[in-house]
Amino acid sequence: MNTNTNNILRGESEFMRKNNKILNETKDILPGLIVSISIALISMGLSKFAPSLGAGTIAIFLGMLVGNLFLGQKVFQKGYKFSETNLLSYSIVLLGGTLSVTKLMELGFNGIFFVIIQMTITIVGAMYIGKKLGFSQNFRMLMASGNAVCGSSAIAATAPVIDASDEDKGIAITVVNITGIFLMFLLPVLSGYLYNHEVVRTSAMIGGTLQSVGQVVASGEMVNEHVKELATIFKIVRVILLVGVIFVLGHIKQKTNHEIVEEEISDVKKGKIKIPWYVIGFFITCALFTLNIISPEVSYLFKAISNKLEIIALAAIGLRVNLRELIKQGKSVSLYALFVGSLQVVTAIALISIFL
Template sequence: MKKLNNNFIKNIKGILPGFIVSILVAYLSILIAKFVPKLGAASIAIFLGMFVGNVFLNHNIFQKGYKFSETDLLSYSIVLLGATLSISTIYEIGFSGVIFIVLQMAITIIGALYIGKKLGFSDNFRYMMASGNAVCGSSAIAATSPVIGADDKEKGISITIVNVTGIVLMFLLPMISQFLYNNEITQTSAMVGGILQSVGQVVASGAMVNEHVKDLSTIFKIVRIIFLVVVVFVLGHLKHKSNKEIIEEEVQDMEKGKIKVPWYVIGFFITCALFSLNIISNDVSILCKEISNKFEIIALAAIGLRVNVKDLIKQGKSVSLYGLFIGLLQIVSAIILIGILL
């Protein structure tokens, strides 16, 4: 018990410096947003975080707290978001929205594998780039890498380039959506939620447009994440299709729950169901919305604080081209599919 307490205290101490900086950047962003409301606290938090993180506070002591603020707080924010949305809101994406997600993911996977092969990358790297871009960035890569037997170097490079691609698209997609759809909620949400790599990027990009787009694009993203298990299994099958024993192991892993949908997706649907059944009252829902928004801005500040501009510049030409081509493919396919389905 004493050892457990010591580990807990040590963990808290490791998180606190970066967590405090994330909170300070977030609340400074909220304050600045009162004077420039058109920018919004979310956008300001990202840019201010990037400035502070790259110029002043990029030391290792802050990184654990930045990561906690980005991943854990954003997860809690998504669960609380569920308490503000009814099942009928989720139905807004409709059957055509689900078809859009499935086709968009399929095109991304096939395109990433094909482009990577043409550029001469290894199978493992191509599979991780496919899953990371098609589903949910780093989380999808982490779930895919053990199934295909990827090493840490391949995993690290793929996570970096997927995140770099996502950061660029995070700022680009709202502008494209403004030009093409005049920020119409469903089409813009499909563009943002159907393309961006991480949940944080989806929330940040959606928030740059408006609150409705942020919420609906998050739902589009959650539908993508639900398909994570299927994507991991398919890529594992492609890698090991000649080895029946490995395929059987993958099936067993799925049955044992070793490849899991992230907990916050389940939490989102639980709180959403509770709100739809009026178990969560309107007053509690309003409180959840306020807390969710605060967590979200802190998480977005942390995303900015973790962006390393030197890493963006340092990427090799071929790897950067790989990310660029996948990003362009996703944009073009999304525009075509949105035009047909939505």
């Protein structure tokens, strides 16, 4: 009887502990989430008076203004991060339910070759430029993976494989995100000048170059809905190749094939290196829509919800932009970011002219 009672009490205690943890996490997220939603709602209202800009673009700029002048305090940051990462992930999964496999095939083999070669040149270039500027091998590898694949997520996945320090990881994440923010605004203008916003080439420029998924969505939104969708697909191809990039960087660290394979298996088991869940979810909903399991009515609902979640996420991206960090970065780090970003853009232009 005593044993049963103790087991029940332990079970109740564990249940209460988990509930308290969820409650505390919710309390931490709520302030920033509320601000992100508020900025998104205001942006949707303002977009009626400036339809050419769109709610997403307004949300980014308004978020940057509010975040840097009024609401950049620590209490909001967890909610901003949740809004940017989690809500954007849900938005991408729902977006898959509005696209057929035919749409995905618009990339074609040429589009996939473009992505692979663009990533390869970015990795080689980032490593070479960083070496010339005197940066450590680990920092160069983090910059290579972050710029070539998917920003902060790629850096976080690469760091434990190459035994990078927290300092290198933190600086790399900051620099890669800052580079992406500049390019996020530059590429829609550049692609308009070069391609008159033709969908495939503009999407390749944005989706094949920008550092994070959020930046791709935001930049594509500045052009139009079709570019945003196809640019996201280009980006997803890059994300899928993350494991391959980390495998290559392991070789560069001069580990044996056996050591790399063992480490890859270990990291996959620990969940350190894996295809993000939203990529898998995107392809599942896309397949369901293609097979007509998701009806046109449900697909329309998915699109509406996805759009609202996306605007909230874009507001959070703006709110998380720390303009002070732009000023704090040293000259050599800034030059590194400038050279790598320039290399990516020039390479994309050249490859688009060849493949697309």
